[in-house]
Amino acid sequence: MSQNAWPLWEVFIRSQHGLAHKHVGSLHAPDAEMAVNNARDVYTRRNEGLSIWVVRAADIVASSPDDKQPLFEPANSKVYRHPTFFPMPDEIKHM
Amino acid sequence: MDQTLFQYSLRMGDTTLILSHRLSEWTGHGPELEEDLAMTNVALDLLGQARMWLTLAGELEGASRDEDQLAYLRDAPQYRNYLLVERDNGHYGHTIARQFLFDAWHYLLLQGLCTSTNEHVAAIAEKSIKEVSYHARRSSDILVRLGDGTAESHARMQDAVNDAWRFCGELFIDDDITLALEGQGVVPAHASLWQPWLNHVALTLAEATLTMPDPDAAVHPAHTGGVYGRHTEALGYLLAEMQHLQRSYPGASW
Numbered sequence: 001m002s003q004n005a006w007p008l009w010e011v012f013i014r015s016q017h018g019l020a021h022k023h024v025g026s027l028h029a030p031d032a033e034m035a036v037n038n039a040r041d042v043y044t045r046r047n048e049g050l051s052i053w054v055v056r057a058a059d060i061v062a063s064s065p066d067d068k069q070p071l072f073e074p075a076n077s078k079v080y081r082h083p084t085f086f087p088m089p090d091e092i093k094h095m
Numbered sequence: 096m097d098q099t100l101f102q103y104s105l106r107m108g109d110t111t112l113i114l115s116h117r118l119s120e121w122t123g124h125g126p127e128l129e130e131d132l133a134m135t136n137v138a139l140d141l142l143g144q145a146r147m148w149l150t151l152a153g154e155l156e157g158a159s160r161d162e163d164q165l166a167y168l169r170d171a172p173q174y175r176n177y178l179l180v181e182r183d184n185g186h187y188g189h190t191i192a193r194q195f196l197f198d199a200w201h202y203l204l205l206q207g208l209c210t211s212t213n214e215h216v217a218a219i220a221e222k223s224i225k226e227v228s229y230h231a232r233r234s235s236d237i238l239v240r241l242g243d244g245t246a247e248s249h250a251r252m253q254d255a256v257n258d259a260w261r262f263c264g265e266l267f268i269d270d271d272i273t274l275a276l277e278g279q280g281v282v283p284a285h286a287s288l289w290q291p292w293l294n295h296v297a298l299t300l301a302e303a304t305l306t307m308p309d310p311d312a313a314v315h316p317a318h319t320g321g322v323y324g325r326h327t328e329a330l331g332y333l334l335a336e337m338q339h340l341q342r343s344y345p346g347a348s349w
Contacts (some may be wrong), residue, residue: 002166006127027129030240076325 008057009035011042013049021053032067099275100213102175103156105165106272108148109176113330114197115141116337117184126187135235137194140226147219147261171176171330178321180263184272185255188241192255195238198231200266200288200297206265207283216281223311235299242303253305264314265321267292272322293307 005027012021024043029035035054044052063071118138125131149162160168179197205227208220212326233246267289271276276282293310300307320326340347 028127029129034240036234037236038133039131040229042129045136095179 006030009039009054010060011035011039012053013039013043014051014057015049018050019052026057032056062078097155099272100216100281102272103276104148104152104155106177108145108152108162109167109174110180111141112145112307113174113176115145116179116333117180118190118194119147120184121190126256129325134190135293137230137233140230144219144223144226147222151215151219167338171326171334172324174324174326174330174334175331176326177262177265178318178327179259179266181257181327182262183329184256186251187203187295188251188255189236189258190221191234191241192252192259194230195234195299196256196258196259196263196296197266198234199292199299199313200263202227202231202297203288203291204285205287209280214279217325226290232346238299238305239303240308240319241301249304252303256305257308259315259317261318267320268314268319270322290317 006025007030009029009032010026011024013024014021027035027038027042029038032054036052039052039054043049115138118134118141120136121131122124122138127136145166146162148163153160153162153165179193182193188320192281202224205220208216209224211220238252241248243249245251267285273282273285279286291307297307303326
């Protein structure tokens with residue numbers, strides 16, 4: 001089976017009580033409709049999701065690992081940007 | 096005991112069980128990873144349905160046979176499944192043709208069973224139809240893709256549909272069992288499913304650019320009798336494999 005005919009799709013699922021779609025994995029499928037069907041079979045058997053998004057992997061633009069420093073370093077070096085200096089009331093847990 | 100409903104539950108239980116077993120034979124051999132998983136899912140759905148029907152059959156029979164005894168300790172002549180589902184898997188096209196033709200019937204039947212006057216039957220149908228509507232969607236989907244695919248996939252798919260066709264008529268035959276149950280509002284007349292099934296099949300085959308075989312050719316006396324225990328040679332081999340463990344180690348459990 002030529003993988004050109006079955007391109008890679010990334011699957012995002014919003015679960016029963018989820019607020020947002022989460023990336024759950026990828027799969028191969030010849031077209032979008034079948035990708036949704038396959039996603040249902042591969043990724044939603046045990047907790048039925050409410051919504052499935054499939055996106056051709058080729059359509060996703062990711063940040064490059066080489067850009068890590070210019071993209072994320074500046075924020076890390078400026079501690080005043082991080083909300084870690086506020087005393088939290090005890091009643092509020094796990095913030 | 097309600098002999099007619101016992102027989103009918105056996106027919107449904109055996110039909111779903113045998114098809115489930117056939118589909119499970121694909122596990123690890125599917126043409127694609129995703130297909131492999133999907134096929135196994137459908138097999139498990141059908142196995143769950145088989146368990147419900149066979150449990151009901153066991154209760155109705157009142158001879159303290161449970162689902163396991165019904166599944167593993169009967170020989171082919173005691174099996175009441177429709178012939179279509181015991182056919183060998185063949186190539187993937189054969190499996191999809193068998194599945195598509197069966198799913199379309201199964202869905203229509205369950206629709207009727209959902210309004211059964213028997214609460215057990217209605218409950219089983221209610222649960223099953225959610226799964227089967229998906230099975231039907233999937234098998235039509237793949238049938239269309241394979242029929243409307245390459246020249247070779249088209250030819251193979253056409254051949255597979257033609258090959259399975261003569262086993263479809265049996266699904267729509269009414270006998271004293273179905274007629275008696277229809278009289279009590281427990282099941283729909285199987286004959287009433289024929290036209291809607293034919294319409295659906297005609298539409299889907301057209302979309303798949305396939306030619307629908309002659310409707311009259313769907314019923315042939317030589318290809319009926321599964322519900323009376325008259326099976327094709329395929330079932331004996333299937334049962335030998337399926338029942339091997341239970342027959343060799345009676346009462347084995349883990």
